[in-house]
Amino acid sequence: MSRIVYVNGDYLPEEEAKVSVFDRGFLFADGVYEVTSVLGGKLIDFDGHFKRLQRSLGELDMPAPAALDDLLEIHRALVTRNEIVDGLIYLQITRGAPADRDFAFPPEGTEPTVVLFTQSKPGLGESPQAKQGIKVISIEDIRWGRRDIKTVQLLYPSMGKMMAKKAGADDAWMVEDGLVTEGTSNNAYIVKDGKIITRNLGTEILHGITRAAVLRFAREAQMVVEERPFTIEEAKAADEAFFTSASAFVMPVVEIDGVSLGDGVPGVVASRLREIYLEESRKAAI
Incomplete structure (x- = not known):
């Protein structure tokens, strides 16, 4: 079964997931990320990762795309949809995809790109x-x-x-x-x-x-x-x-x-x- 990933509000099979060639994460590494572990189907240290995510976004003057509860819901949905018992969830947020490549930050209001995907790691805690x-x-x-x-x-x-x-x-x-x-x-x-x-x-x-x-x-x-x-x-x-x-x-x-x-x-x-x-x-x- 194909993994289900999250891209900008949609849950998609990984083969159908796409981001723009003009995305600043691709062109400038202009993005941040977090990795949350899953043990026994539950999230480890989620609150800490969310707080650090907020800090990273703030240091780069990037808008937060979602509240804690919204991101938590997405994480849990991916755990359920992909039947993750032990594994990892990667969250990446970039400054988005303006109309063209430019070193200057895109205009205010440009939507950030939000991507989440899972990795199943059976026995993660028993390495x-x-x-x-x-x-x-x-x-x-x-x-x-x-x-x-x-x-x-x-x-x-x-x-x-x-x-x-x-x-x-x-x-x-x-x-x-x-x-x-x-x-x-x-x-x-x-x-x-x-x-x-x-x-x-x-x-x-x-x-x-x-x-x-x-x-x-x-x-x-x-x-x-x-x-x-x-x-x-x-x-x-x-x-x-x-x-x-x-x-x-x-x-x-x-x-x-x-x-x-x-x-x-x-x-x-x-x-x-x-x-x-x-x-x-x-x-x-x-």
Whole structure:
């Protein structure tokens, strides 16, 4: 059965879904997006993703196309129509499709383009990778300076993923001025002497929704959290490491640039945080 996607007010088979060749998302990467996980047919951290979406739109001076309740209804409809038990819902909003290509923003009143689609991921919460951990490499961070806005400008992160694959690793952590910023699609953490260390919020990194939840759960569990930049050398000398994202939740890292961390297996802190996050998120899912 073909997936049902949402495009500008219509639910369509994916083969029939179209956007204009003049859409600014296609021409200028002038758009934002969010990814919401689905576990057991319910949405994880939806309110947090909606609030970040509002922030991203505001930072780019783009009008919000719908209220929270409307977007929630669309998300739920796609879960039902596509029979998603575990999976992901991608939402992308662009500045729309004016009559022609122009660097200047389109006239006020131009309708934004709104697209949502699903990906079915059976067993999303029981990832085999989480049991064995992943390997990362470090690469130079050459992205634009407003990484706190979740835009569709994802070319360099995509290239970073391919650099990692070519090196026999799973992902890449980006480094700027000697300091780790974040992963290609995730927030980065190390653990040293029981202390969780992750970069503080700023324009250099995405304000992760999963990051916020995991740090809250860590503090509630009486774990020590230090929000500050760390170097790639610190990371290689750490007892353990992990990353967080909406689709991977908490993912242990067992190797950085060919250097094994700890015993070379997922550490106790990352493993426990993954358990807590999944347990609490399932309880709060809507």
